[in-house]
Amino acid sequence: xxxxxxxxxxxxxxxxxxxxxxxxxxxxxxxxxxxxxxxxxxxxxxxxxxxxxxxxxxxxxxxxxxxxxxxxxxxxxxxxxxxxxxxxxxxxxxxxxxxxxxxxxxxxxxxxxxxxxxxxxxxxxxxxxxxxxxxxxxxxxxxxxxxxxxxxxxxxxxxxxxxx
Amino acid sequence: xxxxxxxxxxxxxxxxxxxxxxxxxxxxxxxxxxxxxxxxxxxxxxxxxxxxxxxxxxxxxxxxxxxxxxxxxxxxxxxxxxxxxxxxxxxxxxxxxxxxxxxxxxxxxxxxxxxxxxxxxxxxxxxxxxxxxxxxxxxxxxxxxxxxxxxxxxxxxxxxxxxxxxxxxxxxxxxxxxxxxxxxxxxxxxxxxxxxxxxxxxxxxxxxxxxxxxxxxxxxxxxxxxxxxxxxxxxxxxxxxxxxxxxxxxxxxxxxxxxxxxxxxxxxxxxxxxxxxxxxxxxxxxxxxxxxxxxxxxxxxxxxxxxxxxxx
Ligand code: SF4
Numbered sequence: 001x002x003x004x005x006x007x008x009x010x011x012x013x014x015x016x017x018x019x020x021x022x023x024x025x026x027x028x029x030x031x032x033x034x035x036x037x038x039x040x041x042x043x044x045x046x047x048x049x050x051x052x053x054x055x056x057x058x059x060x061x062x063x064x065x066x067x068x069x070x071x072x073x074x075x076x077x078x079x080x081x082x083x084x085x086x087x088x089x090x091x092x093x094x095x096x097x098x099x100x101x102x103x104x105x106x107x108x109x110x111x112x113x114x115x116x117x118x119x120x121x122x123x124x125x126x127x128x129x130x131x132x133x134x135x136x137x138x139x140x141x142x143x144x145x146x147x148x149x150x151x152x153x154x155x156x157x158x159x160x161x162x163x164x
Numbered sequence: 165x166x167x168x169x170x171x172x173x174x175x176x177x178x179x180x181x182x183x184x185x186x187x188x189x190x191x192x193x194x195x196x197x198x199x200x201x202x203x204x205x206x207x208x209x210x211x212x213x214x215x216x217x218x219x220x221x222x223x224x225x226x227x228x229x230x231x232x233x234x235x236x237x238x239x240x241x242x243x244x245x246x247x248x249x250x251x252x253x254x255x256x257x258x259x260x261x262x263x264x265x266x267x268x269x270x271x272x273x274x275x276x277x278x279x280x281x282x283x284x285x286x287x288x289x290x291x292x293x294x295x296x297x298x299x300x301x302x303x304x305x306x307x308x309x310x311x312x313x314x315x316x317x318x319x320x321x322x323x324x325x326x327x328x329x330x331x332x333x334x335x336x337x338x339x340x341x342x343x344x345x346x347x348x349x350x351x352x353x354x355x356x357x358x359x360x361x362x363x364x365x366x367x368x369x370x371x372x373x374x375x376x377x378x379x380x381x382x383x384x385x386x387x388x389x390x391x392x393x394x395x396x397x398x399x400x401x402x403x404x405x406x407x408x409x410x411x412x413x414x415x416x417x418x419x420x421x422x423x424x425x426x427x428x429x430x431x432x433x434x435x436x437x438x439x440x441x442x443x444x445x446x447x448x449x450x451x452x453x454x455x456x457x458x459x460x461x462x463x464x465x466x467x468x469x470x471x472x473x474x475x476x
């Protein structure tokens with residue numbers, strides 16, 4: 001049983017299929033997500049594949065603040081994914097609402113609607129930070145004891161500490 | 165009975181063909197990546213994908229017909245495995261053969277396509293339905309040329325059994341040269357059958373999400389992927405049995421090596437083809453097949469007919 005379990009965990013770490021969902025971003029974060037799956041970064045090295053349908057995906061990459069209009073759709077996309085599933089909030093907006101926080105049409109960060117497993121701040125995030133975040137998230141699956149507790153926060157520039 | 169169960173499940177059934185299919189899926193993906201100047205996935209990638217999907221939750225949409233939704237993946241995988249029994253793999257004789265098995269193999273290889281169609285149709289979601297209709301439209305375009313060119317060499321060999329065809333052409337290797345046109349047509353048609361670029365119109369992910377497979381997840385999706393991997397190997401084996409009948413009669417071990425080399429050769433051609441072109445639209449695809457591929461297949465038929473007047 002232990003062997004099968006570790007085999008399954010290994011396969012989950014080695015084959016994260018992602019789906020990208022724009023919850024109301026200004027589009028810069030989306031462009032960075034797209035950039036990180038281009039041949040230059042070649043995420044297929046890590047087994048990452050971009051999928052069109054939530055049914056095939058394991059990781060939901062959300063960019064942007066949740067607008068009131070997208071809220072129900074975000075929930076639906078999340079519910080359409082099959083278990084086990086993870087959500088990564090990409091960009092400061094997705095983490096907290098960012099510059100759009102307090103707008104009349106904005107609900108806030110992704111975690112106001114669905115549970116988030118990793119936060120990657122940045123405006124916009126760099127592809128390296130996205131890759132780092134996804135790799136750390138998968139690392140936490142492999143070795144739950146040693147890894148940082150979920151949710152994981154990637155903070156390469158130290159933005160969060162400085163409280164910029 | 166026991167022997168046929170072992171044949172079906174282990175060798176050369178699901179397990180053997182599945183592993184071989186996944187190895188060649190890796191070959192295909194790494195070639196594709198290298199041709200695009202990328203590093204490509206590690207060797208275990210298809211296996212990791214397989215295990216991960218098999219360990220995921222299956223979702224059957226409420227709107228879908230749950231029986232058809234669950235049966236079609238199994239149907240697709242089984243039909244491809246059964247087809248492999250009638251194709252000469254590493255000896256000139258297939259596991260089973262009878263007069264006219266070439267026709268049966270082509271029909272068996274149509275079943276996966278039909279089950280993709282049914283799967284998409286019974287998912288009832290919009291994207292799957294569009295994908296399903298495209299699958300069937302595309303079938304009409306490549307199936308006729310494929311049929312013609314697989315049967316044309318049979319005219320020369322005066323048999324429609326794949327094993328006898330392979331035996332005839334290994335006895336007369338020079339006659340293979342008359343089938344070059346057919347080989348090219350078969351490669352194009354196989355690309356369409358496997359729904360690979362430029363004929364990946366039914367699952368065009370930039371247009372219709374994932375086409376027929378949009379609603380599939382977990383174990384049911386894995387069966388479809390397995391069916392496609394096995395179909396790739398079986399299709400390549402069919403082409404190499406009909407058009408590249410070399411290396412039979414070298415004994416089992418060397419015969420197996422030659423078999424792998426031949427399949428790898430076909431896979432390299434398929435991968436280069438896939439990398440160098442972009443996706444067509446459905447009507448361009450149908451036009452292309454009927455305007456150029458089908459006449460080429462008829463040409464092959466004529467070559468075989470004329471030659472058969474002289475040979476034998
Ligand atoms: S974090 Fe910055 S770049 Fe990303 S969506 Fe928000 S405003 Fe745009």
